[in-house]
Amino acid sequence: MSHSSAVVHATKAAGAQRGDQHAAPLLEVRGLSVVYDTASGPVTAVDDVDLTVNRGEFVAVVGESGCGKSTMLFGIAQLLSSPARVCAGEVIFRGQNLVTMNDAQLAPVRWQNLSVVMQSAMNALNPVKRIAAQYADTMKAHGVRNKADIRRRSEEVLAMVGIDKIHLESYPHQLSGGMRQRAMIAMALLFEPELILMDEPTSALDVVAQRSLMLQIKELQERLGFAVLFVTHDMSLVSHFSERLLVMYAGQEVELGETRRVFDTPAHPYSKGLLEAFPSIRGPKVPLVGIPGAPPALSAVPPGCRYEPRCPLAYADCTTVEPELYEVNGVKARCLLYSPHNRPPADGAPIDPAQVPVPASATLLPVEATAKESER
Ligand code: ADP
Ligand code: MG
Numbered sequence: 001m002s003h004s005s006a007v008v009h010a011t012k013a014a015g016a017q018r019g020d021q022h023a024a025p026l027l028e029v030r031g032l033s034v035v036y037d038t039a040s041g042p043v044t045a046v047d048d049v050d051l052t053v054n055r056g057e058f059v060a061v062v063g064e065s066g067c068g069k070s071t072m073l074f075g076i077a078q079l080l081s082s083p084a085r086v087c088a089g090e091v092i093f094r095g096q097n098l099v100t101m102n103d104a105q106l107a108p109v110r111w112q113n114l115s116v117v118m119q120s121a122m123n124a125l126n127p128v129k130r131i132a133a134q135y136a137d138t139m140k141a142h143g144v145r146n147k148a149d150i151r152r153r154s155e156e157v158l159a160m161v162g163i164d165k166i167h168l169e170s171y172p173h174q175l176s177g178g179m180r181q182r183a184m185i186a187m188a189l190l191f192e193p194e195l196i197l198m199d200e201p202t203s204a205l206d207v208v209a210q211r212s213l214m215l216q217i218k219e220l221q222e223r224l225g226f227a228v229l230f231v232t233h234d235m236s237l238v239s240h241f242s243e244r245l246l247v248m249y250a251g252q253e254v255e256l257g258e259t260r261r262v263f264d265t266p267a268h269p270y271s272k273g274l275l276e277a278f279p280s281i282r283g284p285k286v287p288l289v290g291i292p293g294a295p296p297a298l299s300a301v302p303p304g305c306r307y308e309p310r311c312p313l314a315y316a317d318c319t320t321v322e323p324e325l326y327e328v329n330g331v332k333a334r335c336l337l338y339s340p341h342n343r344p345p346a347d348g349a350p351i352d353p354a355q356v357p358v359p360a361s362a363t364l365l366p367v368e369a370t371a372k373e374s375e376r
Contacts (some may be wrong), residue, residue, distance in 0.1 A: 256332025
């Protein structure tokens with residue numbers, strides 16, 4: 001996917017009244033599906049995703065590379081371009097369905113209320129323009145004409161992310177990787193959005209810079225009160241920052257729930273596998289294990305559960321019966337273990353995720369990282 005601009009915003013749209021907006025979720029994604037039209041037919045990269053983000057909430061989306069996280073984010077922001085397209089579903093943002101709006105209708109919605117921070121600032125910022133000019137272009141495009149106002153706001157947002165205003169005169173390449181990401185986040189803040197969609201904004205940084213940027217994002221989110229939908233492949237990164245967590249696998253939502261709960265008692269075997277694959281920031285040293293195998297090609301997903309070929313807990317039904325999202329212990333998990341209709345071989349009471357045995361490590365292949373150990 002290529003996207004030319006780093007940050008896209010959305011304006012204070014005309015629309016629903018404020019009173020109503022407070023009761024309803026800020027963002028409600030219903031049955032969102034996105035396909036890529038390829039030579040051999042449409043490939044579904046995002047499959048029937050339901051998700052809400054409340055005002056001021058920090059929701060994280062995790063999953064391996066290629067599982068559809070970016071596609072989903074761009075599908076929400078209506079930033080997909082050919083060959084990708086939303087083929088089903090609604091994206092209700094502040095009471096309006098973004099999917100059915102045209103560019104002219106989206107333009108005002110896309111600055112002041114909703115902004116997007118892309119993965120790579122280097123690709124997203126214009127390399128031949130100073131930061132000041134990029135901020136000014138953005139503000140002018142949305143009706144701010146007064147030079148002094150533009151200057152003042154540009155300095156303000158840079159200060160918010162801890163960058164000296166002197167760097168308004170810098171070109172992107174003159175900033176460090178961490179500063180570029182901060183400059184992009186500052187740009188996303190120009191219009192005080194209510195929601196910022198972030199696509200792996202820290203993944204190009206070293207661990208120390210990553211951690212400090214996460215702390216800064218969290219501090220800004222709490223202080224300014226915007227909501228965040230944060231995509232990452234690193235589950236441990238968001239453990240302390242997000243309130244709710246969506247785990248995606250092969251284009252589908254496989255677990256959704258309160259972050260703390262998913263970390264403490266992951267319901268889906270894939271969530272469990274992901275947790276064991278990344279070092280945590282604190283806690284005892286534990287050997288890292290990876291999940292054997294690779295996700296299926298989205299053009300050829302297996303029947304039954306998409307995770308079955310890699311799942312240490314799979315049983316016969318998993319190869320034929322497609323799991324739905326089941327409620328279990330206050331979270332939703334797409335796993336037959338929790339289906340009221342399909343019981344694993346020894347038919348029994350509903351399964352408690354805390355009681356699901358952790359598979360013997362013999363069934364999990366060690367990754368190279370096993371040599372290192374989690375520092376926590
Ligand atoms: P993530 O952000 O989770 O790494 P993406 O959303 O980038 O995943 O991609 C999800 C899937 O969409 C990929 O696994 C691939 O199958 C498909 N995809 C991405 N870009 C294209 C494209 N240009 N043409 C066809 N399929 C694509
Ligand atoms: Mg991505």
